[in-house]
Amino acid sequence: MTTPVDAEQAWQDLQRIRVPQERVYDEVERRAEGDQRTTYVTAAMMWLFLASYELKLPTWGSLLILAGYIGGLSSLIVLCSRRSRVRLHRSRYTWRTFATFFAGAVVGGGMIVLTDLLTEWLALPYGNLIQATVSVAAFLLFVGPANRWAVSPLRSRALGEHPQRTVHEEVRR
Amino acid sequence: MSTPSGFDELIHPSTRLSVVALLAATEWADFPFIRDSLSLSDSALSKQLHTLEEAGYLEIRKEGGGRKRRTKVRLTARGRTAFDGHVAALRAIVEGAGPAAALATPQQHAEAGR
Numbered sequence: 474m475t476t477p478v479d480a481e482q483a484w485q486d487l488q489r490i491r492v493p494q495e496r497v498y499d500e501v502e503r504r505a506e507g508d509q510r511t512t513y514v515t516a517a518m519m520w521l522f523l524a525s526y527e528l529k530l531p532t533w534g535s536l537l538i539l540a541g542y543i544g545g546l547s548s549l550i551v552l553c554s555r556r557s558r559v560r561l562h563r564s565r566y567t568w569r570t571f572a573t574f575f576a577g578a579v580v581g582g583g584m585i586v587l588t589d590l591l592t593e594w595l596a597l598p599y600g601n602l603i604q605a606t607v608s609v610a611a612f613l614l615f616v617g618p619a620n621r622w623a624v625s626p627l628r629s630r631a632l633g634e635h636p637q638r639t640v641h642e643e644v645r646r
Numbered sequence: 647m648s649t650p651s652g653f654d655e656l657i658h659p660s661t662r663l664s665v666v667a668l669l670a671a672t673e674w675a676d677f678p679f680i681r682d683s684l685s686l687s688d689s690a691l692s693k694q695l696h697t698l699e700e701a702g703y704l705e706i707r708k709e710g711g712g713r714k715r716r717t718k719v720r721l722t723a724r725g726r727t728a729f730d731g732h733v734a735a736l737r738a739i740v741e742g743a744g745p746a747a748a749l750a751t752p753q754q755h756a757e758a759g760r
Contacts, residue, residue, distance in 0.1 A: 483736040483737075483739035484740050487733070489660060492667075493668035493671075493683055496684075497683075559675040560672060560675075561673065
């Protein structure tokens with residue numbers, strides 16, 4: 474069979490493929506580490522939502538605030554999606570991404586329930602404000618390391634961690 | 647339209663190979679991101695994208711209007727298959743070269759270095 478390129482050129486082409494894909498992972502990692510404004514806006518909305526229970530609003534008031542909270546979060550998701558320049562292909566994600574999502578829900582929900590129980594048990598004043606502050610602090614402490622943990626294996630899984638070998642080293646393997 | 651497999655002459659040129667390689671890692675990427683990542687001019691990238699679009703390898707979608715207009719580029723299933731086939735063909739060429747290439751070429755390099 475005649476091939477249009479020799480082994481040396483084919484190897485160079487394979488190395489050339491890595492470079493643009495590295496740029497994609499650079500962008501994904503930069504977004505996972507750097508979007509602090511979105512994190513703080515999410516935390517602020519979460520605090521307002523949880524603290525609003527201190528006001529002892531009627532059911533319709535609580536539902537209104539819940540609708541506002543869900544609407545705010547949805548708008549933030551849409552805004553983030555519009556701002557992003559690239560989206561990683563679904564086949565490139567690992568189990569860690571999904572685990573982080575569920576762990577976030579468990580940590581957030583668990584902290585709300587735990588602080589609610591503690592403030593009631595200790596009969597602390599302004600229980601909902603304490604609950605909101607502790608839950609938001611847990612969220613802020615969790616979200617950064619969790620994002621980095623979720624994103625860190627993506628590049629090595631797709632591109633490998635091997636240093637660039639020559640064609641001669643490759644065919645000897 | 648037949649499904650391409652193996653070495654792909656359309657993807658082979660270095661700029662197109664880089665464009666398709668970048669898009670293979672993504673669901674979509676926007677035009678400025680591809681341009682900046684590959685250090686290409688708008689016109690050079692446009693030309694390559696339209697060539698690939700005509701072959702059915704990618705989709706170009708324009709969103710919004712006015713100053714907020716965005717161009718998103720996505721690799722189609724056909725384009726993804728072509729890229730996978732091309733990469734497999736390149737690997738086969740490298741592996742097919744075997745010990746002969748590994749032994750012969752360093753000698754050539756050594757001679758060239760004298």
